[in-house]
Amino acid sequence: MIFEDSKCPADKKIANFAKYARRQNLVRFMVQHEIFKKQLSVKGSVVECGVHHGGGLMAWAKLSATLEPYNYRRTIVGFDTFEGFPSVAEIDKKGGNPIAKEGAFGENYNTFDELQACIKEFDENRYLNHIAKVELVRGDACQTIPNYLEVNPHFLVSLLYLDFDIYPPTVVALEHLVSRIPKGGIIAFDEVHNKDWPGETQAMLEKFNLNNHRLEAFPFEPNISFIQL
Numbered sequence: 001m002i003f004e005d006s007k008c009p010a011d012k013k014i015a016n017f018a019k020y021a022r023r024q025n026l027v028r029f030m031v032q033h034e035i036f037k038k039q040l041s042v043k044g045s046v047v048e049c050g051v052h053h054g055g056g057l058m059a060w061a062k063l064s065a066t067l068e069p070y071n072y073r074r075t076i077v078g079f080d081t082f083e084g085f086p087s088v089a090e091i092d093k094k095g096g097n098p099i100a101k102e103g104a105f106g107e108n109y110n111t112f113d114e115l116q117a118c119i120k121e122f123d124e125n126r127y128l129n130h131i132a133k134v135e136l137v138r139g140d141a142c143q144t145i146p147n148y149l150e151v152n153p154h155f156l157v158s159l160l161y162l163d164f165d166i167y168p169p170t171v172v173a174l175e176h177l178v179s180r181i182p183k184g185g186i187i188a189f190d191e192v193h194n195k196d197w198p199g200e201t202q203a204m205l206e207k208f209n210l211n212n213h214r215l216e217a218f219p220f221e222p223n224i225s226f227i228q229l
């Protein structure tokens with residue numbers, strides 16, 4: 001891989017990210033930008049359901065810091081075990097996906113600690129950085145989402161990004177967070193209409209009558225879709 005083999009210094013690699021990143025990675029960020037702009041005038045925070053390495057979470061954080069530097073009320077909250085799937089439901093196995101099982105997306109480095117370090121670095125380079133922007137909530141989201149709302153009864157959501165991939169936490173996120181999204185806010189799905197991850201579609205169908213909602217997508221990206229309330 002050129003990225004690994006290149007003698008180009010790391011800071012220059014990052015500055016020239018378009019040179020090394022796959023087109024698909026750039027497209028994903030383009031979609032995040034489009035979605036973020038759609039909810040810019042809506043009150044509430046961004047919730048990233050499924051953080052993994054944290055690319056999505058930090059994309060929202062950097063878009064917020066760039067496009068609305070004074071909106072210190074918009075936080076970016078990421079829910080994850082940071083140890084991979086705690087469990088999966090029967091519906092999640094129906095696509096025959098070999099990675100739809102407990103422990104999938106667990107990594108051999110401490111994603112939580114590294115992300116906290118990245119957040120610290122990000123904080124050093126933004127306005128109003130005495131007020132926290134990004135929050136990581138560790139644990140099984142089936143418990144941590146309702147707990148979070150107990151502790152934060154004021155919490156509203158402008159963008160709910162669903163990327164747990166699987167049924168149980170997606171149901172819980174939809175159940176607890178959709179009623180906190182004002183009209184104009186967004187519920188985005190990373191894996192609906194995806195044969196490998198039937199659980200996310202199932203959870204969506206239980207919450208929304210699709211005859212009454214446009215499930216929109218971008219012609220230049222095949223996975224992400226969204227409902228704008």
Ligand SMILES: C[S@@+](CC[C@H](N)C(=O)[O-])C[C@H]1O[C@@H](n2cnc3c(N)ncnc32)[C@H](O)[C@@H]1O
Pocket residue numbers: 048049050051052053054055056057079080081082083084085086087104105106139140141142163164165166168169
């Ligand atoms: C596809 S990854 C998320 C990718 C991330 N959104 C991104 O843009 O890079 C799915 C994540 O969901 C997390 N996850 C799945 N079920 C969960 C649960 N019940 N509670 C917390 N996290 C869960 C996994 O640990 C995994 O990191």
